[in-house]
Amino acid sequence: MAAYVHDVFMLFGDSITQGAWEPGRNGFGQQLSHVYARKLDVLNRGYSGYNTEWGLPVFKQIIAKRTDQHAPKIRVLTIWFGANDACIKPSPQHVPLDKFASNLKEMIQLIKSPESDYYSPETRIILITPPPVNTYQRRADLEARNPPLKLDRLFDVTREYAEAVKRVGRETGVATVDIWSEIWEAAGEDEASLSQFFPDGLHLNASGYEILYKALIKTIGDVYPEVHPDNLGFVFPPWADIDWNGDTVKSLEARRT
Amino acid sequence: MAAYVHDVFMLFGDSITQGAWEPGRNGFGQQLSHVYARKLDVLNRGYSGYNTEWGLPVFKQIIAKRTDQHAPKIRVLTIWFGANDACIKPSPQHVPLDKFASNLKEMIQLIKSPESDYYSPETRIILITPPPVNTYQRRADLEARNPPLKLDRLFDVTREYAEAVKRVGRETGVATVDIWSEIWEAAGEDEASLSQFFPDGLHLNASGYEILYKALIKTIGDVYPEVHPDNLGFVFPPWADIDWNGDTVKSLEARRT
Numbered sequence: 001m002a003a004y005v006h007d008v009f010m011l012f013g014d015s016i017t018q019g020a021w022e023p024g025r026n027g028f029g030q031q032l033s034h035v036y037a038r039k040l041d042v043l044n045r046g047y048s049g050y051n052t053e054w055g056l057p058v059f060k061q062i063i064a065k066r067t068d069q070h071a072p073k074i075r076v077l078t079i080w081f082g083a084n085d086a087c088i089k090p091s092p093q094h095v096p097l098d099k100f101a102s103n104l105k106e107m108i109q110l111i112k113s114p115e116s117d118y119y120s121p122e123t124r125i126i127l128i129t130p131p132p133v134n135t136y137q138r139r140a141d142l143e144a145r146n147p148p149l150k151l152d153r154l155f156d157v158t159r160e161y162a163e164a165v166k167r168v169g170r171e172t173g174v175a176t177v178d179i180w181s182e183i184w185e186a187a188g189e190d191e192a193s194l195s196q197f198f199p200d201g202l203h204l205n206a207s208g209y210e211i212l213y214k215a216l217i218k219t220i221g222d223v224y225p226e227v228h229p230d231n232l233g234f235v236f237p238p239w240a241d242i243d244w245n246g247d248t249v250k251s252l253e254a255r256r257t
Numbered sequence: 258m259a260a261y262v263h264d265v266f267m268l269f270g271d272s273i274t275q276g277a278w279e280p281g282r283n284g285f286g287q288q289l290s291h292v293y294a295r296k297l298d299v300l301n302r303g304y305s306g307y308n309t310e311w312g313l314p315v316f317k318q319i320i321a322k323r324t325d326q327h328a329p330k331i332r333v334l335t336i337w338f339g340a341n342d343a344c345i346k347p348s349p350q351h352v353p354l355d356k357f358a359s360n361l362k363e364m365i366q367l368i369k370s371p372e373s374d375y376y377s378p379e380t381r382i383i384l385i386t387p388p389p390v391n392t393y394q395r396r397a398d399l400e401a402r403n404p405p406l407k408l409d410r411l412f413d414v415t416r417e418y419a420e421a422v423k424r425v426g427r428e429t430g431v432a433t434v435d436i437w438s439e440i441w442e443a444a445g446e447d448e449a450s451l452s453q454f455f456p457d458g459l460h461l462n463a464s465g466y467e468i469l470y471k472a473l474i475k476t477i478g479d480v481y482p483e484v485h486p487d488n489l490g491f492v493f494p495p496w497a498d499i500d501w502n503g504d505t506v507k508s509l510e511a512r513r514t
Contacts (some may be wrong), residue, residue, distance in 0.1 A: 021287050021291040038275065054499055072326070
């Protein structure tokens with residue numbers, strides 16, 4: 001069995017999280033795995049197609065109760081939903097805006113409320129807004145399917161869900177990475193120009209993930225510097241620090257990061 | 258805290274394992290993280306500069322004892338050492354060939370012996386040989402440092418350590434990926450031509466990792482098909498399988514993979 005030697009950086013969200021290690025995308029999951037190597041285990045808890053309504057019952061299973069003394073601590077947790085909640089009716093993925101916001105708040109309170117069974121004061125939470133939708137690309141993608149499908153997301157609707165994430169962040173005191181605005185600005189506030197960041201109008205390509213990764217690492221440095229990769233040590237020592245002529249085994253004992 | 262919902266694919270080794278999520282390398286860690294998403298957590302247990310002598314005390318800390326009922330099962334374990342053990346004297350990284358082989362056997366017996374405190378019959382072990390060394394590149398790299406360093410690895414010595422890994426695999430009945438031979442053949446059995454697979458004569462670039470990833474996935478499919486990614490299901494259901502009009506929460510319960 002795998003022993004608990006590393007605390008955890010958990011990435012919770014939908015397909016844009018699940019796909020964050022995909023070859024050729026230089027996704028934020030892969031990049032975090034690299035910079036946190038030997039410091040924190042970066043865990044993929046992304047679920048393609050999921051909205052917050054389906055994510056909430058899953059969340060209660062992937063986090064452990066405070067009574068579970070054996071479970072690794074979650075030192076950083078990203079919560080990134082909205083791209084599917086913002087689907088328009090009659091999509092089964094649609095979640096009304098108010099419900100979306102209350103679901104996010106419930107996830108946050110599960111971790112932050114001292115009354116919660118899952119209370120975890122050492123967990124730094126970062127909300128991420130959904131990226132903007134490029135409906136030119138998305139419509140073309142759906143119309144090319146067999147049978148063709150109708151457009152299921154609208155630019156202005158997803159923007160409202162991004163605004164709701166920022167509101168939840170303010171109301172709960174949780175740091176928020178506003179990737180909606182970062183990508184929108186990088187595209188010169190022109191919807192058709194968003195195609196440089198998406199393969200399909202919805203998921204991020206390498207350029208899109210690069211914006212996200214940089215914004216996320218900056219937020220960690222600004223708001224939670226104690227868990228920035230530069231400020232965490234290795235659990236096991238760099239090889240030059242091993243006491244190879246003396247008590248080698250003792251010098252190789254795991255350290256808390 | 259992070260709950261135990263995923264079993265583990267553990268990558269144990271030296272810097273060639275540690276660096277397997279590095280941007281631009283399309284490393285085997287990243288690729289495994291992608292194909293095992295929602296199935297197994299792929300854990301980086303790579304330690305730059307380490308040999309088996311230093312790896313062994315670390316190994317006993319990163320695997321859990323059989324009495325620990327709360328620890329995630331290791332379903333697949335790669336053990337990849339030799340690149341540093343094969344350093345020549347007076348390098349402190351040097352481990353004599355016999356000791357290298359006996360250290361690997363001790364790691365394997367910790368998992369496979371029913372008498373071991375760490376006995377784990379559900380763990381499929383895969384040994385990986387060290388890659389060949391390109392001493393043209395390695396010498397140039399070391400001579401360019403300040404102060405310049407002498408060549409610390411020899412082509413024929415590393416080959417002996419690769420042979421020893423294969424011997425240990427045969428003697429213990431453990432599957433072995435012979436990346437030494439795969440890369441050597443891909444280079445037309447010409448040392449200078451190895452440069453297409455290494456940035457520095459020692460570590461793998463994207464072309465080198467691609468050979469390793471393909472060989473590893475093939476070995477899994479041939480020897481341990483039950484843990485090939487195609488034969489493992491998602492812990493949480495694909496979104497189309499969610500019972501969104503009925504008992505949604507029940508349909509979202511974690512499954513054993």
